[in-house]
Amino acid sequence: MSTIIECMGVGKSFSGKSAVGDLSFQIEKGEVVALLGPNGAGKSTTIQMLLGLLEPSTGRIIISGQNPKSKAVRERIGVMLQEVRVLDTVTVKEILQLVRGYYPRPLSMEQLTKLTGLDETSLNMRTEKLSGGQKQRVSFALALAGNPDMLFLDEPTTGMDATARKIFWKSIRELAERGTTIVFTTHYLEEVEYAATRVLMVNHGELIEDGSPEMLKKKLVMQRVSFLTDEVYRPETFQGLGASDIRVDGKKVTILTGDADHLLKVLYALDLEISEVTVSRGTLKEAYSQLTDSQEAS
Ligand SMILES: Nc1ncnc2c1ncn2[C@@H]1O[C@H](COP(=O)(O)OP(=O)(O)OP(=O)(O)O)[C@@H](O)[C@H]1O
Ligand SMILES: [Mg+2]
CATH class of the missing domain: 3.40.50.300 (P-loop containing nucleotide triphosphate hydrolases)
Structure with a gap:
């Protein structure tokens, strides 16, 4: 080049x-x-x-x-x-x-x-x-x-x-x-x-x-881990997962995290009954708002 x-x-x-x-x-x-x-x-x-x-x-x-x-x-x-x-x-x-x-x-x-x-x-x-x-x-x-x-x-x-x-x-x-x-x-x-x-x-x-657009997304965007569980949700159950936001909707739990690999490791170690685990990444748009927002805040 x-x-x-x-x-x-x-x-x-x-x-x-x-x-x-x-x-x-x-x-x-x-x-x-x-x-x-x-x-x-x-x-x-x-x-x-x-x-x-x-x-x-x-x-x-x-x-x-x-x-x-x-x-x-x-x-x-x-x-x-x-x-x-x-x-x-x-x-x-x-x-x-x-x-x-x-x-x-x-x-x-x-x-x-x-x-x-x-x-x-x-x-x-x-x-x-x-x-x-x-x-x-x-x-x-x-x-x-x-x-x-x-x-x-x-x-x-x-x-x-x-x-x-x-x-x-x-x-x-x-x-x-x-x-x-x-x-x-x-x-x-x-x-x-x-x-x-x-x-x-x-x-x-x-x-x-x-x-690269990909790199930026990876670096900036929160990952979304969600799964179904029959456990009765208690906030302390998920403590120490490195989650920045946890949402519960019936049996479905959605956790936002910067490090899904770590979160999954800890989650499995908890030995909870969970199923249908999915990990998804946000969009570049979210990354962009995240960045400019954090700049505005500083
Ligand atoms: N000729 C000029 N005289 C005075 N200020 C200017 C001039 N051109 C740009 N600016 C100022 O410089 C800053 C940057 O402007 P610029 O046009 O480069 O922004 P931009 O990133 O292209 O924005 P946009 O997305 O709205 O096109 C702004 O605060 C603008 O008011
Ligand atoms: Mg312009």
Whole structure:
């Protein structure tokens, strides 16, 4: 693997107020990285700095060994920003042709329409007449026009309907398989689970977690152990199990724990009559709330 994006001690303040603290991370070629965090966490600010659109107040960003502003880097990058603005008064086809013309090795119109799901009708429409979701598709097409090997996508699916989102993420996976490095933000955690190979979680402009979606889930999410028992439930029965929450519903006992292996060992040692033991893990969504909540609390 080779490092393609380096972010070294990067911070950004607006009028003396810190939006991004002291971010350091490296991204390898071919990674699909989700920047995750609540509103105002600093995700868009970070993306704009990676793109050279905002100058960091501190630290340094290197892309492919160069300044993000350099022409060589820009030619290899595709971008969807959170605020979509496309040229009015021209048709979608015209603007795509125009932008393709800026790049040495653009994608063909055919590839672009296939990857973005833009149909002939939309292609012949003037951009100002497009709906929000259609604009997002055009914005995606514009990002892909130059056949980029890096994509920066800030909340790319906002405003897209279910079909458009599906086409979008399928194409993202296809691009990832071809080796495109992708950095995206989203508030839809199912998108993270579907597409990301790595999650950078930010809160208050600081990196609070860095790992695969799976790893994060494992690390953060409580496991749920449940079973049926005829025993009369007494709280002290389950003491010392390392449970953080116990719920009893008739014969069914559900215990939340950070360490299901340990809990099961202790449970079996108690020699209770239990059956239908299941262990399940929560979702990334729960992990995310857990993390940002614990941050708010601290
Ligand atoms: N141009 C600006 N001038 C002043 N403050 C700004 C500017 N851009 C961003 N900020 C502030 O920086 C912080 C981070 O904003 P940013 O847009 O990066 O958050 P975000 O993580 O992208 O949030 P969201 O999920 O809502 O898109 C916020 O407190 C915001 O108010
Ligand atoms: Mg944002």
